[in-house]
Amino acid sequence: MRVSERFSLAANFESFCIEVLKMAGASITEIEGFGNGRDQGYDFIINTERGAIAVEVKTRSKHNLSYREIRSIYERIHNGSEVHSFKYSLLITNTEVTDSQFEEIRREMPHLIVLDAGSLWELVAGDEKTLRDLQGILSNLNPFTGNSPTTHRSNEVTFRLLGLTPIGVPTDLLPPFLCNDLKAIPSGQPNSSNFENALTETLKFLFDGELTAWSFQQRTDTGMSINDLLARNNSSQGFWKTLREHFESVYVIFEFKNYSNAVAQSQVYSTERYLYRSALRNTAIIISPKGLNENGQKAARGALREHGKLILSITVDDVCKMIAAKLNGDDPSIVLSELLDTMLMKIER
Incomplete structure (x- = not known):
């Protein structure tokens, strides 16, 4: 040249x-x-x-x-x-x-x-x-x-x-919060509302349409428990279809735990009480900065093994992977499917 x-x-x-x-x-x-x-x-x-x-x-x-x-x-x-x-x-x-x-x-x-x-x-x-x-x-x-x-x-x-x-890229196809925005939210109780609000809007960006009827801070009929976020599972494909057909989950609970440390088993047991197969509400997804600690993971596997209740833990890093997948034109729920596969393969007899 x-x-x-x-x-x-x-x-x-x-x-x-x-x-x-x-x-x-x-x-x-x-x-x-x-x-x-x-x-x-x-x-x-x-x-x-x-x-x-x-x-x-x-x-x-x-x-x-x-x-x-x-x-x-x-x-x-x-x-x-x-x-x-x-x-x-x-x-x-x-x-x-x-x-x-x-x-x-x-x-x-x-x-x-x-x-x-x-x-x-x-x-x-x-x-x-x-x-x-x-x-x-x-x-x-x-x-x-x-x-x-x-x-x-x-x-x-x-x-x-x-x-x-x-x-x-239309503005409605861009995430309301970028990965670094989510990671910049300090852990701890004073910032729990910011954490919940940011993750709620991000979940809607990722899954609106597949999940509908989003209900924030939903109180149960007895008034004794409050779910952070409840959504109706309308999807007929992929991960959400698996929840409907194999875990009897027409409704999915999301729990936000903006803890400085990994989530302990006591919080997993608390979440488990929200789940009822007869109410078609048999899956909860816990979102936290650091995931579950070892005992928390055992408690989640125990809830699935003994009672058929699915409690899936995802971290902010996992949410970032889902945002990246969405922006690349891929199905963000693939990240959830992989986490579910990993959990199922670790279930003890």
């Missing part, structure tokens, strides 16, 4: 990135002299709530960016600018950055953000035309690439930092 052709393709990629970032909601300041080869140490600026972020776009046709090249870009932006002082910088590249490189960058250059080919793919995947344009540009820059990314890291935190919304 001739030098002039490489320069033209690189300029085309940079222009494409600017347009994509604008489509995703970024506020951009283009540098005077853009496109004429003038080296500013960075190519343009993204204006965010956290301040201005310097952006450098780098293309490669035969190999990925090396760690040394990335370090050089980082130092030039943060140490060499005489006009701006940037807290964060952004590197955009047409190549894919490996998982090990990402970890090293995060550790050694904490103020450098990276959008590689896989990140751009995630950003534009909801818009068919823009995705085709990206595929074409990536293939032109590096033949035999551009069909699909080989890495599948979630970029939700990066997009949030940059003020970006994935292109072509």
Whole structure:
């Protein structure tokens, strides 16, 4: 590939990135002299709530960016600018950055953000035309690439930092709380309401339609017990169908335990009292930061083995996996199916 052709393709990629970032909601300041080869140490600026972020776009046709090249870009932006002082910088590249490189960058250059080919793919995947344009540009820059990314890291935190919304994704298809939002809720009683509210909205995002008639803080007929969340199981497929047909669970209870420690067996026994096969309410799902402790797990298996009552424990990390599955177009209940399989295989005689 001739030098002039490489320069033209690189300029085309940079222009494409600017347009994509604008489509995703970024506020951009283009540098005077853009496109004429003038080296500013960075190519343009993204204006965010956290301040201005310097952006450098780098293309490669035969190999990925090396760690040394990335370090050089980082130092030039943060140490060499005489006009701006940037807290964060952004590197955009047409190549894919490996998982090990990402970890090293995060550790050694904490103020450098990276959008590689896989990140751009995630950003534009909801818009068919823009995705085709990206595929074409990536293939032109590096033949035999551009069909699909080989890495599948979630970029939700990066997009949030940059003020970006994935292109072509309706807002009602985005989660009400991102994974980091859920993990940022402090454990303990003072934050239990925030924990419950955030998880309730997230469950509705994940399963609304399959589960209906959501009822928050449902009191039983005796008035002695209050369920955190109750939903009707209307699903005719997958995990929820299994609950209906094999565990007689037309209704599912969700219990939120925002505990600093793992949930103990006494809380499992308390949840078990809410379950009644005759009321078609035979499954409870306990959501907590750290899951059940060893005795709590034994109590849950004992409830299933001795009374046929299913008490499934999921953590915030499991909820994050379900959010990622949903955003990738997969069935989030697969995570629940795997947890159920694991539990069933551990049932003692």
